[in-house]
Amino acid sequence: MQRAVGPRRGGEDNVASVDAGYRESGGMWETHLDHERGSVGTGEAMGQMRIGAVEVDRAVEWYGPLRTVGDMFPGSPEDVWRDNADWLSPDFWNPVTGRYNGAVQTWVLRGGGRTILVDTGVGNDRDRPQAPALDHLATDFLDRLAAAGVRPSDVDVVVNTHIHYDHVGWNTHLDGGTWTPTFPNATYLVPRADYDYFHPANAHRMRPPRTDDERARFEGIRLVFADSIEPVERSGQLRLWENEHRVDETIRLEAAPGHTPGSSVLWVESAHSCGVFVGDLLHSPVQILHPEVACTFDLDADQARVSRRRVLDRAASMRATVFPGHFGGAGAASIVAAALPDGFTIAGWAPFPAPPRVR
Numbered sequence: 001m002q003r004a005v006g007p008r009r010g011g012e013d014n015v016a017s018v019d020a021g022y023r024e025s026g027g028m029w030e031t032h033l034d035h036e037r038g039s040v041g042t043g044e045a046m047g048q049m050r051i052g053a054v055e056v057d058r059a060v061e062w063y064g065p066l067r068t069v070g071d072m073f074p075g076s077p078e079d080v081w082r083d084n085a086d087w088l089s090p091d092f093w094n095p096v097t098g099r100y101n102g103a104v105q106t107w108v109l110r111g112g113g114r115t116i117l118v119d120t121g122v123g124n125d126r127d128r129p130q131a132p133a134l135d136h137l138a139t140d141f142l143d144r145l146a147a148a149g150v151r152p153s154d155v156d157v158v159v160n161t162h163i164h165y166d167h168v169g170w171n172t173h174l175d176g177g178t179w180t181p182t183f184p185n186a187t188y189l190v191p192r193a194d195y196d197y198f199h200p201a202n203a204h205r206m207r208p209p210r211t212d213d214e215r216a217r218f219e220g221i222r223l224v225f226a227d228s229i230e231p232v233e234r235s236g237q238l239r240l241w242e243n244e245h246r247v248d249e250t251i252r253l254e255a256a257p258g259h260t261p262g263s264s265v266l267w268v269e270s271a272h273s274c275g276v277f278v279g280d281l282l283h284s285p286v287q288i289l290h291p292e293v294a295c296t297f298d299l300d301a302d303q304a305r306v307s308r309r310r311v312l313d314r315a316a317s318m319r320a321t322v323f324p325g326h327f328g329g330a331g332a333a334s335i336v337a338a339a340l341p342d343g344f345t346i347a348g349w350a351p352f353p354a355p356p357r358v359r
């Protein structure tokens, strides 16, 4: 079974802060209100990196165990987890509980005089029946952005790679009981295909849910639309795009459907360096080794496989750093094509410190 090789950086520094911010509650881990402060909240600890002239920061909103990897990646070969346990655990997987460890995070890009946020997490105060672990979060995420030097008024562009609750939440915040855009000067870029697919007026067009979990998620999307999308539409800040959208000469959005109909990736090419922010095209490094492994949340698993292979092929040939939405540990990696057919190998990890570790 294929293994990742290459240097492992950035993941071992924060062991002292491990567990400091988590408490177990009803079998689920929840964020403590001041968890991670000082470990991922400051510019230094966030371990900035650059893609050419573009500066990249990471602001982690939440990190913890979710479902078992058997539930999350039902088609994944069992031995890929076991054979790679020495580096998948603990950042990405807990072999004792079998659970997937995932982060919810925002990537901050600064370049060309612009501040761009890629995905905006879950947000505070949300009614999220589809995700009990992330229901009614109350984190200091905006303080973490501030620690990275980003005030809400600084943000020029918000990119939602797709419309799922964990990618659009901080689009808005509660202001006097009203959901209000968090970033008053930003244009919010949303894929039209997701806007159409998830719009409550089109609910009758969605395929029927296959499981109770799906039913809860499908119902939950109405709430997501109401509290995270409609307010930025009402304020005139929403911009829908399709196929491809160029933010500037170095930054380009491209459709990569499958996880959702409008799922997209953001390419950054600057001064012979390349990075790609892939949202939920990848949930686990196992999908780098085995791109055919689908996530149970992929609405169209076959289409997601095609998109994943296409984007990873290009990322490998460009020696791009790949920034997924939910990786724990170093958060991002560069990849190369593997000797085995159809897979990739991790060439190196990004220099971001791991979020506090979950045990």
Ligand SMILES: [Zn+2]
Pocket: 164, 166, 167, 280, 325, 326
């Ligand atoms: Zn997600």
